[in-house]
Amino acid sequence: MSEQSYDVIVIGAGSTGENVADIAVRGGLTAVLVENELVGGECSYWACMPSKALLRGTEVLAEARAVDGARQAVTGEQDVAATLGRRDSFTSNWDDAGQVEWVHGAGIDLIRGTGRLSGERTVVVTAVDGSETRLTARHAVAVCTGSTAAIPPVEGLADVQPWSPREATSAKEAPARLLVLGGGYVGCEMATAWQALGSRVTLLQHGDRLLDNAEPAASEAVLRGLRGAGVDVRLGSRVEAARREGDEVVLSCSDGEARGDEVLVAVGRAARTGDIGLETVGLESGAYLEVDDTLRVEGVPWLYGVGDANGRRLLTHMGKYQARQAGAAIVARAKGEEVDTTDWSPFVATADDAATPSVVFTMPQVASVGRTAAEAEKAGVAHRVVQIPLKVAGSSLFADDYEGTAIAVVDTDREVLIGATFVGPAVAELLQAATIAVVGEVPIRRLWHAVPAYPTVNEIWLRLLEAYRG
Ligand SMILES: Cc1cc2nc3c(=O)[nH]c(=O)nc-3n(C[C@H](O)[C@H](O)[C@H](O)COP(=O)(O)OP(=O)(O)OC[C@H]3O[C@@H](n4cnc5c(N)ncnc54)[C@H](O)[C@@H]3O)c2cc1C
Numbered sequence: 001m002s003e004q005s006y007d008v009i010v011i012g013a014g015s016t017g018e019n020v021a022d023i024a025v026r027g028g029l030t031a032v033l034v035e036n037e038l039v040g041g042e043c044s045y046w047a048c049m050p051s052k053a054l055l056r057g058t059e060v061l062a063e064a065r066a067v068d069g070a071r072q073a074v075t076g077e078q079d080v081a082a083t084l085g086r087r088d089s090f091t092s093n094w095d096d097a098g099q100v101e102w103v104h105g106a107g108i109d110l111i112r113g114t115g116r117l118s119g120e121r122t123v124v125v126t127a128v129d130g131s132e133t134r135l136t137a138r139h140a141v142a143v144c145t146g147s148t149a150a151i152p153p154v155e156g157l158a159d160v161q162p163w164s165p166r167e168a169t170s171a172k173e174a175p176a177r178l179l180v181l182g183g184g185y186v187g188c189e190m191a192t193a194w195q196a197l198g199s200r201v202t203l204l205q206h207g208d209r210l211l212d213n214a215e216p217a218a219s220e221a222v223l224r225g226l227r228g229a230g231v232d233v234r235l236g237s238r239v240e241a242a243r244r245e246g247d248e249v250v251l252s253c254s255d256g257e258a259r260g261d262e263v264l265v266a267v268g269r270a271a272r273t274g275d276i277g278l279e280t281v282g283l284e285s286g287a288y289l290e291v292d293d294t295l296r297v298e299g300v301p302w303l304y305g306v307g308d309a310n311g312r313r314l315l316t317h318m319g320k321y322q323a324r325q326a327g328a329a330i331v332a333r334a335k336g337e338e339v340d341t342t343d344w345s346p347f348v349a350t351a352d353d354a355a356t357p358s359v360v361f362t363m364p365q366v367a368s369v370g371r372t373a374a375e376a377e378k379a380g381v382a383h384r385v386v387q388i389p390l391k392v393a394g395s396s397l398f399a400d401d402y403e404g405t406a407i408a409v410v411d412t413d414r415e416v417l418i419g420a421t422f423v424g425p426a427v428a429e430l431l432q433a434a435t436i437a438v439v440g441e442v443p444i445r446r447l448w449h450a451v452p453a454y455p456t457v458n459e460i461w462l463r464l465l466e467a468y469r470g
C-alpha cells in the first residue's frame with residue numbers, strides 16, 4: 001500500500017469538498033481531494049444544474065406569454081430535444097474533465113477512489129482496480145460525502161426500479177406518465193419540469209400541503225401553479241405498496257391507485273456516511289455528522305463534517321459557505337491561531353441557523369430566507385408578520401396580471417427583519433436584498449432609506465415597510 005501525507009484530506013469532491021480544499025490551499029496548507037465518482041458532485045451532474053436547465057425554457061416561455069405583444073410572437077412549443085441538449089451541455093455530458101482541470105489549477109491533489117477513515121487522521125483510499133493508498137493528515141480530515149436519496153419503506157418500491165433525482169435530472173426523454181412521490185423541493189420542481197416537457201405527471205404528497213416547511217401561502221401558490229399546468233396533485237395520499245404490471249408502475253395509495261411509466265421517489269435525503277469508516281473513530285456510521293458551528297465533529301478535534309454530510313442545510317450554496325468557514329477554521333487551527341467561535345465570526349456558519357436563503361424553481365418561484373412565521377413562533381421570538389400581494393408598478397410591467405405574495409417576519413423587540421418569503425414569477429432575484437437585511441440586522445428605520453428603483457419588482461420593499469408601519 002502506498003502512503004502519502006497532506007495537511008488536509010477531503011473525502012468527497014462535490015461543491016463542498018472542492019471549496020474546503022481550495023480554502024486550505026489558499027491558506028498555505030497542502031490538500032488532497034478523494035473522489036469515487038465525478039469531481040463536482042451531485043450539484044453539477046444530477047441536481048442543481050441539470051434541474052434548473054430543464055426548467056429554464058419553460059420559465060422563459062411563460063414570461064414571454066405573460067406580456068401582451070410578446071405573447072403573439074410565441075407561436076410554437078418548447079423544443080424538448082433542444083432543452084435536453086442544453087441540459088446535457090450544463091452537465092458537460094457528465095464528464096468532469098473541466099472540474100479536474102480546475103482542481104489541479106488550484107494546487108489541490110486528486111485521488112480517485114473510495115475514501116474510508118481508518119483511525120485517527122488516517123484515510124485509506126481504494127481505487128477501482130483494488131489498489132490502496134494510505135493517506136495521513138497532519139491537521140484535518142473533512143468528510144464532504146454528501147447525501148443520497150432516501151427510499152421510504154414502501155412494500156415493493158425498490159423492486160419497481162424507481163427513479164431517484166439522478167434519473168429525473170438526466171433522463172433522455174420524457175416518460176408519457178410520470179408518478180412523483182414527495183411534494184418537497186425535488187418533487188415540485190421535477191413535476192413542473194417534466195409536465196412542461198411532455199409527461200402527464202401525478203404528484204403524491206402524504207402531507208396536507210406541498211413544501212411543508214415553507215410559508216403556507218407559498219405552498220398554496222405552488223399547488224395552484226402545478227394544478228394549473230395540468231399536474232394531478234394528490235395531497236394526503238399515502239403510498240402503501242408498489243408493483244410493476246408489464247411496463248407500468250402501479251402504486252397502491254390510501255386514496256386509490258396511481259399508474260405511470262416511471263415513478264420518481266423524492267421524499268428527502270439520507271447521509272452518505274454509511275461506508276466511510278466512521279466506526280474506526282468511535283462514531284456511528286450512516287448518520288449525519290454532528291458538528292459545532294465551525295463544522296468540527298463533536299468530540300473528534302481533527303475531523304470536520306461539511307455540506308450535506310452534516311444534514312444542517314442541504315443546499316449547494318450553504319455547503320460552500322460552510323466550506324469557507326470550516327476551511328478558515330482548519331487553516332487558523334493549523335497555524336495555532338485563535339478561532340473566534342462567536343456568531344458571525346469568519347470561522348462559524350451562523351447563517352445556517354439565522355439566514356439560509358433558498359429558491360424553489362417552480363412556477364411561481366418561492367424565494368425565502370431566515371425564519372418563517374411558524375419558525376419564529378416555535379423559537380419564541382416576539383414577532384410580527386406582514387403579508388401582502390406582490391402588486392407594484394414594477395411587477396405589473398414585468399407581466400400582465402402578475403400575481404405574487406411577499407411576507408416579512410419582523411423581530412419586534414429588535415425591530416429587524418428575521419425572515420422573508422417572496423412568491424411569484426422571477427422572485428429569485430429579490431432574495432439577496434432580503435438576505436443582506438437579515439444578516440446585517442438592518443434596523444427597520446434604516447431600511448426606509450433603502451429606496452427601491454422605480455419601476456422594479458423591488459418596490460415591494462416599500463410596500464412591506466408601509467404595511468408594517470400601518
Ligand atoms: C434534484 C436536486 C436538485 C437540487 N437543486 C438545488 C439547487 O437548485 N440549489 C441548491 O442550492 N441545492 C440544490 N440541491 C441540493 C444540492 O445538490 C446539495 O446540497 C449539494 O450537491 C451538496 O453538495 P456536497 O458537496 O455537500 O455533496 P455532493 O454533491 O453529494 O458531493 C459529495 C461527493 O462525495 C463523493 N463521495 C461520497 N462518498 C465518497 C467516498 N467514500 N469516497 C470518495 N468520494 C465519495 C461523491 O461521489 C460526491 O461527488 C438539489 C438537490 C437535488 C437532489
Ligand SMILES: NC(=O)c1ccc[n+]([C@@H]2O[C@H](COP(=O)([O-])OP(=O)(O)OC[C@H]3O[C@@H](n4cnc5c(N)ncnc54)[C@H](O)[C@@H]3O)[C@@H](O)[C@H]2O)c1
Pocket residue numbers: 152181182183184185186187189204205206207210211212237238239266267268269313314315358359360361
Ligand atoms: N432549488 C433548490 O434549492 C433545491 C432543489 C431540490 C432539492 N434541494 C435540496 O434537496 C433537499 C431534498 O429534496 P427533497 O424534495 O427530496 O426533500 P424535501 O425534504 O424537500 O421534501 C420531501 C417531501 O416528501 C414528503 N414525503 C416524505 N415521505 C413521503 C412519503 N412516504 N410519501 C409521500 N411524500 C412523502 C415530505 O412531506 C416532503 O414534502 C431539499 O430539502 C433541499 O434542501 C434544493
